[in-house]
Amino acid sequence: MSTFLQKFFYGGIHPDDRKVSKESAIQEAPLFPTYTVPLSMHIGAPAKPVVKPGETVLKGQLLAEAGGFVSAPIHSPTSGKVGPIASCVGPMGNLIPCFTITSDGNDTAAEPMPALDPKESSPADLKKRVGDAGIVGMGGASFPTLVKLSPNKPVDTLILNGVECEPGLTADHRLMLEDPETILAGATACATILGVKNVYVGIEANKPDAIAKMQSLASKYGVQVCELRVRYPQGAEKQLIYAVTGRKVPTGGLPMDVGCVVSNVGSCAAIGEAVLQGKPLYERVTTVTGRPVVNPSNWRLRVGTTYGQAIALAGGVSEDPAKIISGGPMMGFTVYSLDVPIMKNTSGILLLGPEELHQFEYHPCIRCGRCNDHCPMQLMPATLGTTAENARYDLAEAWNATDCIECGCCSYVCPSHRPLVQFIRRAKADIMTRRRAAAAAAKAAAAPKPEPKPEAPKPADAPKPEAK
Amino acid sequence: MGEYISLILGAILVNNFVLSRILGICPFLGVSKKTSTALGMGGAVIFVMTLAGLVTSIINKYVLLKYNISFMRTIVFILVIAALVQIVEILLQRISQPLYKALGIFLPLITTNCAVLGSAIICSDEMYSVVKSTVFCCASAIGFALALILFSSVREKLELAKVPVPLKGAAIALLTASILAMAFMGFSGLGG
Amino acid sequence: MTPVIVLTVIGILLALAIGLVLKFFGAEVDPKVEQIGALMPGANCGGCGFAGCNDYVNAMVEGRAKPGLCPSMNKSTLAKVSEILGVVAEEKEPRMAVVCCSGDDNHAHRSAFYNGVTDCTTANAVAGGGKACPYGCLGMGTCARACPFGAIEITSAGIAKVHREICVGCGKCVAVCPRHIIKLVPKKVDVHVFCNSPEPFKFKKGVCTGACIGCRKCVRASKPGQMNITGFLASVNYDDAPDASVVDACPAKCLRLTDAPNPVPVHASAPSLAPTTGKPAPAIEPATK
Numbered sequence: 001m002s003t004f005l006q007k008f009f010y011g012g013i014h015p016d017d018r019k020v021s022k023e024s025a026i027q028e029a030p031l032f033p034t035y036t037v038p039l040s041m042h043i044g045a046p047a048k049p050v051v052k053p054g055e056t057v058l059k060g061q062l063l064a065e066a067g068g069f070v071s072a073p074i075h076s077p078t079s080g081k082v083g084p085i086a087s088c089v090g091p092m093g094n095l096i097p098c099f100t101i102t103s104d105g106n107d108t109a110a111e112p113m114p115a116l117d118p119k120e121s122s123p124a125d126l127k128k129r130v131g132d133a134g135i136v137g138m139g140g141a142s143f144p145t146l147v148k149l150s151p152n153k154p155v156d157t158l159i160l161n162g163v164e165c166e167p168g169l170t171a172d173h174r175l176m177l178e179d180p181e182t183i184l185a186g187a188t189a190c191a192t193i194l195g196v197k198n199v200y201v202g203i204e205a206n207k208p209d210a211i212a213k214m215q216s217l218a219s220k221y222g223v224q225v226c227e228l229r230v231r232y233p234q235g236a237e238k239q240l241i242y243a244v245t246g247r248k249v250p251t252g253g254l255p256m257d258v259g260c261v262v263s264n265v266g267s268c269a270a271i272g273e274a275v276l277q278g279k280p281l282y283e284r285v286t287t288v289t290g291r292p293v294v295n296p297s298n299w300r301l302r303v304g305t306t307y308g309q310a311i312a313l314a315g316g317v318s319e320d321p322a323k324i325i326s327g328g329p330m331m332g333f334t335v336y337s338l339d340v341p342i343m344k345n346t347s348g349i350l351l352l353g354p355e356e357l358h359q360f361e362y363h364p365c366i367r368c369g370r371c372n373d374h375c376p377m378q379l380m381p382a383t384l385g386t387t388a389e390n391a392r393y394d395l396a397e398a399w400n401a402t403d404c405i406e407c408g409c410c411s412y413v414c415p416s417h418r419p420l421v422q423f424i425r426r427a428k429a430d431i432m433t434r435r436r437a438a439a440a441a442a443k444a445a446a447a448p449k450p451e452p453k454p455e456a457p458k459p460a461d462a463p464k465p466e467a468k
Numbered sequence: 469m470g471e472y473i474s475l476i477l478g479a480i481l482v483n484n485f486v487l488s489r490i491l492g493i494c495p496f497l498g499v500s501k502k503t504s505t506a507l508g509m510g511g512a513v514i515f516v517m518t519l520a521g522l523v524t525s526i527i528n529k530y531v532l533l534k535y536n537i538s539f540m541r542t543i544v545f546i547l548v549i550a551a552l553v554q555i556v557e558i559l560l561q562r563i564s565q566p567l568y569k570a571l572g573i574f575l576p577l578i579t580t581n582c583a584v585l586g587s588a589i590i591c592s593d594e595m596y597s598v599v600k601s602t603v604f605c606c607a608s609a610i611g612f613a614l615a616l617i618l619f620s621s622v623r624e625k626l627e628l629a630k631v632p633v634p635l636k637g638a639a640i641a642l643l644t645a646s647i648l649a650m651a652f653m654g655f656s657g658l659g660g
Numbered sequence: 661m662t663p664v665i666v667l668t669v670i671g672i673l674l675a676l677a678i679g680l681v682l683k684f685f686g687a688e689v690d691p692k693v694e695q696i697g698a699l700m701p702g703a704n705c706g707g708c709g710f711a712g713c714n715d716y717v718n719a720m721v722e723g724r725a726k727p728g729l730c731p732s733m734n735k736s737t738l739a740k741v742s743e744i745l746g747v748v749a750e751e752k753e754p755r756m757a758v759v760c761c762s763g764d765d766n767h768a769h770r771s772a773f774y775n776g777v778t779d780c781t782t783a784n785a786v787a788g789g790g791k792a793c794p795y796g797c798l799g800m801g802t803c804a805r806a807c808p809f810g811a812i813e814i815t816s817a818g819i820a821k822v823h824r825e826i827c828v829g830c831g832k833c834v835a836v837c838p839r840h841i842i843k844l845v846p847k848k849v850d851v852h853v854f855c856n857s858p859e860p861f862k863f864k865k866g867v868c869t870g871a872c873i874g875c876r877k878c879v880r881a882s883k884p885g886q887m888n889i890t891g892f893l894a895s896v897n898y899d900d901a902p903d904a905s906v907v908d909a910c911p912a913k914c915l916r917l918t919d920a921p922n923p924v925p926v927h928a929s930a931p932s933l934a935p936t937t938g939k940p941a942p943a944i945e946p947a948t949k
Contacts, residue, residue, distance in 0.1 A: 087859070093771075093788030095859070334787050336772035359775050364630045386628045389777075391805075395628075419776050426782040531670070537663045544670060551674035555681050562685045 009239040011376040012231040013409045015167050015330070017206060021289050021296035022170040026178055028300050029313055031107055035077045035304030036088050037063065038098040041343040042136040043143050044070030046097070053084040058110035060280050063099055066131065072144045072344075073134040075280040076101055077302035079108040089337045091326040091346075098341065101304065113278030118189035126189050126275060133274035134281045134344070139172075139235070139264035140327055142345035145271065148263065149193050151256035158191050159244050160201040162210065162265040163228060163235030166328025169348040171285040172265050174298045176203070176210040183265050184214075184221040186272030190263055199223040200244050201265075206230045232330060233407040237262045239376050251403055266347070281344060288314035290351030292321040301342045307349050308338030321351035330408040360417035371410035371420060377403050381410035385420040388427035393434075396427035404428065472603060479607035482658055485583050486615040487649040492583030496616055497641055499574065501627075506620035510613025512574040514606065516556065517584050520549050521605025524588035525598045538592070545588045553579045583612055619648060692721045695744050699737050700730070705808040707731040707830025720745060731755065732809070732828035754847040755829030757812075757822045759803075761841050762854040762870030762914045763796035764817035766924045769867050784838040792867035795857040797841055803833035817922075824918055849901040854922070855914045858891045869925055872914045878902075881909035 040046035047064035051057055057076040064074040076082075083100035090096040116129055131146035139161060160183070164172040176183060191199050201218075203211050205227050214225045226244050228234050238249045240262055247258040255262055263271075266284060273279045282303055289296035294315030301310055307324065311317065325332040326340065327347055371381035379400055387395040401424055410420040485491045492513075499509045524545050532538050557575045560568045568575075578584060587608045591601035622644055631640050696717045704712035708729035710719055719725035720741070727741045731754075762768075774783055774790035780802035783789030789798045799818035804810075811826035812833060822833075824847070834842045841856045855872035857864050864871040874892035881887075882902035888895050894915065896902065907915050913923050 087863075091787075093786070093794065095794050334772070336787050336790070336792075390628045392628065422777050422782055422786070425785060426777065426779060429781065429785065527670075531666060535662050535666055537666060540663050540667065544667065547667075547670060547674060551678055554678050558678070558681050558686050 008229060008231075009234075009242045009376055010378050011374045011409060012233060012239070013374055013412050014231055015412065017230075018167045018289075019170050019173070019206075020168075021287055021298055022173055022207075024170075024174070024295070024297040026174050026285050026298045026300055027313075029302065029305065029310075031078060031103055031105065032302075032305060032309055033103055035101045035103070035302060036098050036306065036339070036341040037074060037077065037101060037304040038088065038090060038096050038341060038343060039064055039074065039085070040096055041074065041142060041303065041345065042072045043141065044068060044072075044147075047071060047074045049085065049099070051082050051099075053082055055082050056080070056104075057082055057101065058108050060112065060282060061110040062280075066134075066144075070144055070147050072136050072146070073132065073280075074099075074303075075134055075282045076110075077282045077304050078103045079106055079110075080104040089335075089340055091333045091335050091340055091343070093336065098304075113274075113280075115278055116189075116275045118185045118272070118275050119192060121189075121192070121275075123193045123195065127193050129274055129278075130189075130193070130271055132280070133270070135267055135270050135274060136281070136344045137264055138266035138270060138284055138345055138347065140331060140345050140347055142343070145263065145267055148261060149190060151194070151261060153256045154259060155194050155256055155261055156196055156259045157198045157200065157245060157261070158187065158194060158196050159240060159260060159262045160187050160199070160223070160265055160268055161235055161237075161240055161262050162201055162203040162207075162214070163240060164207070165204060165230075165232045165235040166330055166332075166348070167232075168289045168350050169287045169328050170289070171287045171298055171347050173207050173210055175269055175285050176207070176265055177213055179269055180213050180217055182272035182276065183268045184217055184223060184272075185276055186268035186270065186274075187223060187263070188221055189271050189275045190261070190268065194261060196261075201225045202228050202234075202240050202244050204228050204230050204234055232409065233376055233405070236376065236405050236407055238405065251400060284342070284344060284346070286310065286342060286346050287348040287350075289348060290321065291353045291356055292317040292319045292351045294318050301346075303342055303344055305342045306338060307335065307340050307342070310342060310349055311338070311351070317351065319353055322354040322357040323352040325350040325352065330412070331406065362418045363416040365418060366416055368415060370413045370415065374409045374413045376407060376409060377405055379404060381420045381424065384427065385410075385418055385423040388423035393427045393430040396424070397431045401427045402431055472600075475600065475604055476607040477658060479604055480611040480614060481652070481655040484611045484615055484652050484655075485586065485608050486612055486619075487645075487652040489586065491586040492581050492612055495574075495577060495581055495583075496612075496619065496645070497638065499577075500616055500620040500623055500641070503617060503620045503624060505574075506613075506616045509574045509577075510609075510616050512578055513581070513583070513612050513616075514609040516549075516553055516575070516578045517587055517609035517612075518602060518606040519556065520552060520584050520588060521591060522598065522602045523552060524548055525591055525596065525601035528588075528592045529598065532592075541589065541592055542585070545585055549584050549588070550579045583608070615648070615652075619645060622648065690721050692744050693717055696720060696741050699733075699741055701732045703732065703808050705732065705828070705830040705832065707828065707832070731830045755844045756824055756827040756847045756918075757829060757831070757833050757842050758845050758852050758854075758918065759797055759812075759820045759822060759842050760852065760854055760856045761795070761797040761819060762912075762916075762922050763791070763793055763868045764799070764815065764819035764870070764922060766817055767868050767870030767922070768793055768796050771867075781836070781838040793857060793864070793871070795839060795841060795855075795859075796868060798839065802836050802838070803842060806832045806836040808832060819922075845896075845898055846901075849896065849898050850904050850917050851896055851902055851906055851915065852918060853894050853896055853915055855893060855912075858893045861892050864892065870914055870922060871912065873912050875911060877909045877911060878906055878915050882906045 045068035048067045049064045051063055058079045059076060061076045062073055063076050066073050078101060080101050080103040083102060085097050086100060087095040088098045116125055127149060130149060135145040137143040137145060162172055162176050187199055201214050201223055211225060211227055218225050228243050233239055237255055241247055241249060241255055241260045249255055249258055270281045283300055285298055286301045287298050288310050297314050299313055324335050326335050327333060329350055365382050365386055375381055383399050384396050384401050404424045406421050406425060408421050414420060483489060486496045495509055499505050527548060532541055553575060587605045591604055596604055700713040700717060702713055708716045710716035720727055727745055728738055769792040770790050771792040772790040776786060778800045780798040780800045783798050783800055788794050791798055797819045799814055801814045803820050804812040804814055809826050809828060811823045813821050815821050829844055831844050834844055853872055857871055861873050872894050874889055876889055878887045878894055879889055886897050886900055886902040888897060904917055907917060
């Protein structure tokens with residue numbers, strides 16, 4: 001049963017969707033001679049290597065195991081020799097440790113894990129499989145799915161995020177068209193793990209073919225397809241939950257606080273493969289798009305493929321791109337190197353041509369209030385921006401800066417071209433550092449014997465909700 | 469009763485000490501950077517001015533007028549107010565440390581606050597009775613505190629505004645105060 | 661005559677009242693607090709570890725802290741403070757901040773053009789702020805704005821520089837630098853390694869011509885233990901510092917004296933950074949500043 005436009009979330013924008021690659025079927029990438037596999041492709045602790053340099057590995061073999069509860073293992077994308085652990089440029093511009101796998105050209109697969117049944121197998125087995133396969137949120141946040149599937153609050157609803165509201169990206173769209181059964185098998189496995197009955201698939205109304213496809217399989221897998229209004233950021237976790245169920249996640253809360261778990265369709269497909277075929281997560285569907293790209297298209301790329309290789313697969317560029325973005329144009333990260341490897345969360349590579357890229361000087365806030373009208377979290381970005389600009393992060397905290405999902409709607413609509421998201425992120429980083437320091441101080445005060453431990457507040461941001 | 473209401477309203481709004489009579493500008497500009505300090509200062513002024521109004525009107529009536537030396541009132545009032553504030557400070561430190569810490573530097577600052585002296589002199593000029601003087605001084609102080617807190621809230625916002633470099637600091641504060649004063653002119657006519 | 665008498669009487673009465681109140685109701689105030697407070701610099705820099713000068717004075721008088729924690733207090737003032745407190749003054753090694761980076765616009769390559777908020781912490785979160793070296797100074801002045809003494813200048817070459825004569829070593833800049841390249845060092849040591857990148861030589865040479873190349877020449881030119889090399893990065897042993905002459909040994913000119921200028925390379929060319937790409941390389945020409 002299709003439920004059309006159940007709820008509207010507040011605010012949001014409607015950018016030109018530019019999904020030029022939506023007709024392009026997912027193509028298999030050829031084997032590359034080397035792969036650069038980062039040790040940290042997820043939020044949380046980096047994985048711990050279990051192979052030594054010089055060792056020969058097979059495709060899908062474990063390279064590194066989870067380094068903590070919030071962590072995920074890493075598997076080899078092909079068969080070949082493991083090089084010494086080096087560093088490579090990550091999408092955030094920092095150097096991250098990585099394996100270099102030199103392919104032996106045979107692409108021999110390791111023995112897959114035994115197949116499980118998504119409905120009949122025990123939840124514990126399925127959960128272990130999700131963890132062993134190294135599944136993370138593939139919509140962008142790369143939060144380990146195992147953690148997501150272990151809520152400590154009662155959950156009654158699973159929502160599949162097939163919204164893909166970021167302009168340009170079509171990876172999830174193609175996946176829903178071409179491999180819906182695997183997605184729904186993965187969803188069934190998640191539902192079994194969580195023990196929930198209500199499974200919804202949220203898809204934006206601009207993908208009627210995907211909706212029809214999912215609809216045709218809905219009764220077989222017992223899911224409900226929700227056609228959602230085309231509006232960015234419809235795919236953000238909290239907005240999606242509101243649109244589908246009408247529940248509002250409280251300030252500072254998580255989806256499980258309202259009994260929901262949201263999973264990206266890409267992650268569900270990966271779970272499906274892990275459960276049905278015993279295949280760990282070492283490849284993903286990525287959109288290579290943008291005006292300079294000769295053939296904007298969708299590719300099944302292995303992790304460790306560089307952006308340069310991916311762009312070359314899509315026919316290279318017709319003009320010099322001015323900007324390379326990992327992910328979508330609204331929430332993606334600008335990268336400056338083509339040596340950045342594809343990671344588990346790289347949903348797209350977007351190139352912008354010189355005439356598409358507008359460089360603005362930003363001006364003072366004119367208090368027009370447009371950002372307030374468009375903020376889907378109903379915050380006041382203008383106030384947050386001004387407080388952060390003046391380094392009054394205490395005030396930014398009082399105005400709930402930490403609730404910002406960094407969707408970029410405010411920056412998009414601002415007539416003064418103010419980099420509001422950047423301001424808010426700065427404030428958030430400061431607030432998080434202070435909170436961590438306070439927590440550490442409280443911990444040290446509570447401990448009977450204060451041990452001198454070096455505390456290094458990491459500048460990592462808060463886990464971001466998925467938005468696509 | 470109506471007389472007192474118009475007296476209070478007049479002192480708080482129409483003839484606001486800071487914005488209409490332009491008295492007590494120093495603390496008005498000096499301690500209005502934060503609303504929390506403005507609240508402390510406002511409380512201290514209300515406390516001291518009420519007390520000063522009571523004491524000075526008594527002295528005015530029973531000493532100055534009696535010996536016909538009203539021309540001496542300024543120096544006598546300053547002496548009395550200064551001594552009063554000192555005594556209050558000493559007592560406060562003994563009786564209530566939290567209140568003493570909250571008022572902090574504001575208490576000694578009030579010693580030289582012309583608003584306190586001004587209110588005492590206005591009372592003596594207008595020949596107010598002791599009760600009326602006390603009420604008038606208390607209301608004036610409330611008006612002072614109101615202006616101070618309003619202004620400090622504006623200045624807190626002003627801190628986040630882009631101000632042209634030559635106007636930064638006291639200049640923009642004075643401009644803001646003038647606009648606030650103009651806004652208070654709208655009250656003239658209220659209460660007769 | 662009456663006015664004189666009245667005024668005198670009022671004055672005497674009030675003086676008596678104050679005196680009596682003080683005698684019977686006065687709370688004790690430590691005179692030391694006021695005396696020491698007058699000697700403090702009053703910059704409230706927090707370099708002592710307390711919330712401003714007053715807090716530190718109270719802590720000293722209450723015996724919770726030692727004198728000499730104040731980085732900007734000179735010796736004679738410190739002696740006076742110690743005398744008031746009745747303790748022996750403890751010498752505090754004067755320290756200063758040093759920006760350990762040679763990567764100004766003449767040396768460091770830019771990987772991209774950064775157009776956004778002019779703040780190092782903010783820029784650092786966006787693909788490293790456009791600087792190719794992930795350890796290099798971004799030169800957007802976050803440290804200069806944090807300095808309560810105005811001791812840090814962003815030079816015309818786009819790098820932070822600490823003025824030795826103004827810096828008191830309070831460490832505020834050290835705390836705010838997102839790249840952790842500012843170090844607090846003893847002021848008497850004049851030799852510093854102006855590089856903070858432990859990355860391999862190959863990487864460093866690709867991003868900055870002023871980087872320490874780990875050639876060990878400084879180690880050989882100094883006494884054992886005075887200079888150390890960890891990985892590809894030399895470091896000065898600040899407990900046993902080498903002579904100033906050791907800087908002549910450095911071929912990269914990244915071992916320099918505190919105030920020595922960073923020499924502009926003779927063939928200072930616009931840094932070009934063509935990223936190594938896949939097969940049909942799409943040339944990315946990042947706008948350089």
